[in-house]
Amino acid sequence: MLAVVIALGFAVGGALAGPGLSAHLTAGGFVDENAAAARAADELSERLGVGAPNLVVRVSSPRGVDDPAVRARAEQIAVTLAPVLGAGSLQSYWNTDIAWLKSDDGRSGLIFGLIPGDEDQVAAVTQRIVPQLTGEQDGVDVAVTGQAAILxxxxxxxxxxxxxxxxxxxxxxxxxxxxxxxxxxxxxxxxxxxxxxxxxxxxxxxxxxxxxxxxxxxxxxxxxxxxxxxxxxxxxxxxxxxxxxxxxxxxxxxxxxxxxxxxxxxxxxxxxxxxxxxxxxxxxxxxxxxxxxxxxxxxxxxxxxxxxxxxxxxxxxxxxxxxxxxxxxxxxxxxxxxxxxxxxxxxxxxxxxxxxxxxxxxxxxxxxxxxFGPVDDRVLPSDAATHQTADELRRDFPRLSSDVLFLQVPGGPDRADELARALSKTQAAAAIIGPGATYSGGLAVAPGNPAQTDGTLSALAFVPPGGLDPQELLRGARDLRAAVPDDVVVTGTYSNExxxxxxxxxxxxxxxxxxxxxxxxxxxxxxxxxxxxxxxxxxxxxxxxxxxxxxxxxxxxxxxxxxxxxxxxxxxxxxxxxxxxxxxxxxxxxxxxxxxxxxxxxxxxxxxxxxxxxxxxxxxxxxxxxxxxxxxxxxxxxxxxxxxxxxxxxxxxxxxxxxxxxxxxxxxxxxxxxxxxxxxxxxxxxxxxxxxxxxxxx
Structure with missing residues (x-):
C-alpha cells in the first residue's frame, strides 16, 4: 500500500504543479555562460545598460511613420519602455532619424532595446510589458518580436x-x-x-x-x-x-x-x-x-x-x-x-x-x-505572433538585421570611435554605432549613442546588412572576432552561437x-x-x-x-x-x-x-x-x-x-x-x- 500512497502523491503533485509549471521553466539555456562573450555581455549590461537588443517593437500605420499621431504613439511606447530597458539601449526611428529604422514603404518604424537581467527577470518583464504595447489603436498597429518576446x-x-x-x-x-x-x-x-x-x-x-x-x-x-x-x-x-x-x-x-x-x-x-x-x-x-x-x-x-x-x-x-x-x-x-x-x-x-x-x-x-546556426523566431510555428512580426521585419526592412552584435572595447570613446571607423571600412556592416557617431564605409553618417561609454569602458553596436542567411551571419561574426584587437570581445547572438x-x-x-x-x-x-x-x-x-x-x-x-x-x-x-x-x-x-x-x-x-x-x-x-x-x-x-x-x-x-x-x-x-x-x-x-x-x- 505504501507504493500506492507514493503513486497518489506523485499524481496529485503533478496535477497541482502542471498548470503553473511553465512559469518556472526557462526557454533559454543556449548560451555558454562561461565564455568571454557571455561575460562581456553581462558587463556591458550592468555598467552601460547596452547590449544586443532582445526586444523589437514595430509601429506601423497606413498614414506613414512621420504622421503626428504615429509619432505620438511611438513616443508613448518609448516612455513605457524606458524604465525596463537598459539605460543606453533604447533606440528608435523617432529619436534618431536613422533611415534603416524606417521601412522601405515608409509605413513602419522600429523601437528596440535591451531588457537587462537573467532569463527569469527578462521573462517576468516581457510578460508584464508586452501586453501593454501590442494591438491596434486609432489606426496605429504595434507588434513585438526579439529574443525576449520569442522565448x-x-x-x-x-x-x-x-x-x-x-x-x-x-x-x-x-x-x-x-x-x-x-x-x-x-x-x-x-x-x-x-x-x-x-x-x-x-x-x-x-x-x-x-x-x-x-x-x-x-x-x-x-x-x-x-x-x-x-x-x-x-x-x-x-x-x-x-x-x-x-x-x-x-x-x-x-x-x-x-x-x-x-x-x-x-x-x-x-x-x-x-x-x-x-x-x-x-x-x-x-x-x-x-x-x-x-x-x-x-x-x-x-x-x-x-x-x-x-x-x-x-x-x-x-x-x-x-x-x-x-x-x-x-x-x-x-x-x-x-x-x-x-x-x-x-x-x-x-x-x-x-x-x-x-x-x-x-x-x-x-x-x-x-x-548549424542559432535558434531564432523561426523555431516557432508560422502562425506565432513573434514569428510573423520577424518575417515582416525581414521583408520590410531589407537593410536591417535584427541580429546586432556588440563589441566590448576597453577604454574611452575616442578609441571606440576610431575602431568603429576602421571596422566599417573592412567589415560587411550596415552601420557601426559608436559613442560619438554612426559609421558606414569609413564615414560618420549619423549621430552616435553617448550612453555607450563611461570613460573607461565603451561599446560598439555592429549592425550586419539585411537579407543574410544564418550561415552568412555566422561567418560574419567569425570574421569580426578575428578582426578586432585581442582585448575587444564580440557579443551577441551569433558570437554566442x-x-x-x-x-x-x-x-x-x-x-x-x-x-x-x-x-x-x-x-x-x-x-x-x-x-x-x-x-x-x-x-x-x-x-x-x-x-x-x-x-x-x-x-x-x-x-x-x-x-x-x-x-x-x-x-x-x-x-x-x-x-x-x-x-x-x-x-x-x-x-x-x-x-x-x-x-x-x-x-x-x-x-x-x-x-x-x-x-x-x-x-x-x-x-x-x-x-x-x-x-x-x-x-x-x-x-x-x-x-x-x-x-x-x-x-x-x-x-x-x-x-x-x-x-x-x-x-x-x-x-x-x-x-x-x-x-x-x-x-x-x-x-x-x-x-x-x-x-x-x-
Missing part, C-alpha cells in the same frame, strides 16, 4: 503542444495495446501507468526547478520519455505475467515470477538510458544539462513506479486481467513476415548485412551537408567516451562476450543513421515543412544531434539488451548460435516491436506540434526506434551474429567466470 512565446507554445501530444498519444497507444494484448484490462494498465508517470515527471520537474534552471523543452522531452518508458516497461511485465498464467501458474505465482524475471531487465534498461544521458552533463549549456538532470530523475522515478505500482494493480485484477477479450494473441510466436526475413538472413547473411549497411549509409548521406558550437564540438569525444565506456560493461553483464558487446555498440550507432539523415533532409533542407508546420532556416541547432544521439542510443541499446539477453539464454540452453539467434529473435519480436511502435507513437505525438526543436527530437527519436526495431534488430543483428558464429561467445576465462557469477542466475 516567452516558446514557453506558451511548448506547454500547449504537450497537452495536444498527450491527447494524441494516449488513445493511439490504447488501441495498439488492445491489438497487442487482446483484452481491455491488459491494454489499460500500461496506459494508466504511463499517465501516472507523466504526472510524476511534471512533479519532478517542479522540484528540480527549485534547485536549478530547467528548460521548457525538458517538459516535452522528459514527459514523453516517462510516458513511453512506462508503457514499454508495463508491456514487458504484463506480457510475461500473462504468458506464465497461460503456462498453468496461478495468478499470484505468475506475478511473482514475472516480476523476478523482468526486474533485472527494467533495472538494466533504466541504467542504460541514464548512463547515456549522464554524458550530457559535461556540456556547459543550461538547456542540455537541465534535460539531462530532469531525464535522469524522471527515468528513475518511472522505473520505481512501474516496479512498485504495477504489481499492486496486477494483484487487484487477478483473473480479470483477461476480461473483455476482443482477440486471442500469442506474443511468443513470430509472424510470417518475420519468419521469411529471418530465413533470408540465415541463407544469405553476408548479402543481407551488406544490403542493410548500404541502405543505412544512403539514409545517412544528407547529414554530411549539415549546417560560435561559443556554443565550440562547447559542443570540444566535448563530443568525452561524451562518446562516456557512452561507450558505460555501455560496454552493461553489455558484458548481459552477454558475457566482449565481441557481442563491441558489435552491439557499433550496430546500435548504425541504427541512428536514419535519424541523422532525416534530421537534415527534413528540418534543414525543409522537406515536409508543409506537413509538419515549421519554417526551415537552412541550419540546425547544434544541440539537437547531441541530444538525439544520447537519447536514441540509450533507447536503441535498451531493446538490444532485451534481445541479446534472450539470445544468450537460448545459447546457454542449446549451445548452437544459429538456433539461439532464431529462437531469441522470434520469441521477442512481437513484444519488442510492439514496444518500439508504442514508444515511437509517443515521440511522434510530441513531434507533431510545438517548436521546431521539439519536433526535430520527437520525429528523430521515433525514426531511430523504428529503424532499430524493424531494420537493424531483425536483419543486421541476426546476419552479423551468424557471420561471427562461435566467435560471438569468445571471452577470456576471468570474464566467463565473472559473468556466470553476476548474471548467470538471471
Amino acid at each position: 516567452d512565446e516558446v514557453t506558451t507554445v511548448s506547454r500547449e503542444s504537450l497537452i495536444v501530444a498527450e491527447l494524441i498519444a494516449l488513445p493511439i497507444t490504447l488501441l495498439i495495446l488492445l491489438f497487442v494484448f487482446g483484452s481491455v484490462p491488459a491494454a489499460v494498465l500500461p496506459v494508466a501507468l504511463g499517465g501516472l508517470c507523466a504526472l510524476a515527471s511534471i512533479a519532478v520537474l517542479r522540484v528540480i526547478a527549485y534547485a536549478m534552471p530547467v528548460s521548457v523543452f525538458a517538459l516535452n522531452l522528459t514527459t514523453g520519455l516517462a510516458l513511453g518508458l512506462a508503457i514499454d516497461y508495463s508491456l514487458l511485465i504484463v506480457s510475461r505475467y500473462r504468458e506464465l498464467v497461460k503456462q498453468g501458474h496461478d495468478y499470484d505465482t505468475a506475478r511473482r515470477i514475472a516480476l523476478g524475471r523482468t526486474r533485472m531487465t527494467v533495472a538494466v534498461s533504466t541504467a542504460t538510458l541514464a548512463l547515456c544521458l549522464a554524458g550530457l552533463l559535461c556540456v556547459p549549456l543550461g538547456y542540455i544539462r537541465s534535460v539531462a538532470v530532469a531525464g535522469l530523475v524522471v527515468i528513475a522515478v518511472t522505473a520505481f513506479l512501474v516496479l512498485t505500482v504495477l504489481p499492486v494493480l496486477l494483484a487487484l485484477l487477478g483473473a480479470r486481467i483477461d476480461a473483455l477479450t476482443v482477440r486471442r494473441v500469442d506474443l511468443a510466436a513470430a509472424g510470417p513476415v518475420l519468419r521469411r526475413v529471418l530465413t533470408l538472413a540465415f541463407r544469405r547473411p553476408a548479402v543481407v548485412a551488406v544490403t542493410v549497411l548500404t541502405f543505412l549509409g544512403v539514409l545517412l548521406l544528407p547529414f554530411f551537408s549539415a549546417q 560560435i561559443d556554443k558550437q565550440d562547447a559542443i564540438f570540444s566535448r563530443l569525444p568525452l561524451i562518446l567516451a562516456i557512452v561507450v565506456a558505460t555501455m560496454v560493461p552493461m553489455l558484458l553483464l548481459v552477454t558475457g562476450s566482449p565481441v557481442v558487446a563491441v558489435k552491439t555498440v557499433v550496430l546500435t550507432a548504425l541504427s541512428l543513421t536514419a535519424s541523422f539523415g532525416v534530421m537534415v533532409w527534413t528540418f534543414q533542407q525543409g522537406h515536409l515543412s508543409w506537413l509538419l508546420n515549421f519554417t526551415p532556416t537552412g541550419s540546425l541547432d547544434v544541440t539537437s544531434p547531441v541530444l538525439l544521439f544520447c537519447l536514441a542510443f540509450g533507447l536503441a541499446m535498451d531493446y538490444q539488451i532485451m534481445l541479446l539477453a534472450r539470445i544468450r539464454e537460448e545459447y546457454d540452453r542449446c549451445g548452437d548460435t544459429a538456433i539461439a539467434v532464431r529462437t531469441g529473435v522470434e520469441r521477442t519480436s512481437k513484444l519488442l516491436s510492439a514496444g518500439a511502435i508504442l514508444v515511437a507513437v509517443v515521440f511522434f505525438a510530441i513531434g507533431s506540434g510545438g517548436t521546431t526543436i521539439v519536433k526535430l527530437l520527437g520525429i528523430g527519436l521515433g525514426v531511430a526506434v523504428l529503424v532499430d526495431a524493424f531494420v537493424v534488430r531483425v536483419t543486421l543483428v541476426p546476419a552479423a551474429m551468424l557471420l561471427l558464429g562461435r566467435w560471438n561467445w569468445w571471452a577470456p576465462r576471468w570474464l566467463r567466470v565473472l559473468h556466470a557469477r553476476l548474471a548467470g542466475v538471471h
Whole structure:
C-alpha cells in the first residue's frame, strides 16, 4: 500500500504543479555562460545598460511613420519602455532619424532595446510589458518580436503542444495495446501507468526547478520519455505475467515470477538510458544539462513506479486481467513476415548485412551537408505572433538585421570611435554605432549613442546588412572576432552561437567516451562476450543513421515543412544531434539488451548460435516491436506540434526506434551474429567466470 500512497502523491503533485509549471521553466539555456562573450555581455549590461537588443517593437500605420499621431504613439511606447530597458539601449526611428529604422514603404518604424537581467527577470518583464504595447489603436498597429518576446512565446507554445501530444498519444497507444494484448484490462494498465508517470515527471520537474534552471523543452522531452518508458516497461511485465498464467501458474505465482524475471531487465534498461544521458552533463549549456538532470530523475522515478505500482494493480485484477477479450494473441510466436526475413538472413547473411549497411549509409548521406546556426523566431510555428512580426521585419526592412552584435572595447570613446571607423571600412556592416557617431564605409553618417561609454569602458553596436542567411551571419561574426584587437570581445547572438558550437564540438569525444565506456560493461553483464558487446555498440550507432539523415533532409533542407508546420532556416541547432544521439542510443541499446539477453539464454540452453539467434529473435519480436511502435507513437505525438526543436527530437527519436526495431534488430543483428558464429561467445576465462557469477542466475 505504501507504493500506492507514493503513486497518489506523485499524481496529485503533478496535477497541482502542471498548470503553473511553465512559469518556472526557462526557454533559454543556449548560451555558454562561461565564455568571454557571455561575460562581456553581462558587463556591458550592468555598467552601460547596452547590449544586443532582445526586444523589437514595430509601429506601423497606413498614414506613414512621420504622421503626428504615429509619432505620438511611438513616443508613448518609448516612455513605457524606458524604465525596463537598459539605460543606453533604447533606440528608435523617432529619436534618431536613422533611415534603416524606417521601412522601405515608409509605413513602419522600429523601437528596440535591451531588457537587462537573467532569463527569469527578462521573462517576468516581457510578460508584464508586452501586453501593454501590442494591438491596434486609432489606426496605429504595434507588434513585438526579439529574443525576449520569442522565448516567452516558446514557453506558451511548448506547454500547449504537450497537452495536444498527450491527447494524441494516449488513445493511439490504447488501441495498439488492445491489438497487442487482446483484452481491455491488459491494454489499460500500461496506459494508466504511463499517465501516472507523466504526472510524476511534471512533479519532478517542479522540484528540480527549485534547485536549478530547467528548460521548457525538458517538459516535452522528459514527459514523453516517462510516458513511453512506462508503457514499454508495463508491456514487458504484463506480457510475461500473462504468458506464465497461460503456462498453468496461478495468478499470484505468475506475478511473482514475472516480476523476478523482468526486474533485472527494467533495472538494466533504466541504467542504460541514464548512463547515456549522464554524458550530457559535461556540456556547459543550461538547456542540455537541465534535460539531462530532469531525464535522469524522471527515468528513475518511472522505473520505481512501474516496479512498485504495477504489481499492486496486477494483484487487484487477478483473473480479470483477461476480461473483455476482443482477440486471442500469442506474443511468443513470430509472424510470417518475420519468419521469411529471418530465413533470408540465415541463407544469405553476408548479402543481407551488406544490403542493410548500404541502405543505412544512403539514409545517412544528407547529414554530411549539415549546417548549424542559432535558434531564432523561426523555431516557432508560422502562425506565432513573434514569428510573423520577424518575417515582416525581414521583408520590410531589407537593410536591417535584427541580429546586432556588440563589441566590448576597453577604454574611452575616442578609441571606440576610431575602431568603429576602421571596422566599417573592412567589415560587411550596415552601420557601426559608436559613442560619438554612426559609421558606414569609413564615414560618420549619423549621430552616435553617448550612453555607450563611461570613460573607461565603451561599446560598439555592429549592425550586419539585411537579407543574410544564418550561415552568412555566422561567418560574419567569425570574421569580426578575428578582426578586432585581442582585448575587444564580440557579443551577441551569433558570437554566442560560435561559443556554443565550440562547447559542443570540444566535448563530443568525452561524451562518446562516456557512452561507450558505460555501455560496454552493461553489455558484458548481459552477454558475457566482449565481441557481442563491441558489435552491439557499433550496430546500435548504425541504427541512428536514419535519424541523422532525416534530421537534415527534413528540418534543414525543409522537406515536409508543409506537413509538419515549421519554417526551415537552412541550419540546425547544434544541440539537437547531441541530444538525439544520447537519447536514441540509450533507447536503441535498451531493446538490444532485451534481445541479446534472450539470445544468450537460448545459447546457454542449446549451445548452437544459429538456433539461439532464431529462437531469441522470434520469441521477442512481437513484444519488442510492439514496444518500439508504442514508444515511437509517443515521440511522434510530441513531434507533431510545438517548436521546431521539439519536433526535430520527437520525429528523430521515433525514426531511430523504428529503424532499430524493424531494420537493424531483425536483419543486421541476426546476419552479423551468424557471420561471427562461435566467435560471438569468445571471452577470456576471468570474464566467463565473472559473468556466470553476476548474471548467470538471471
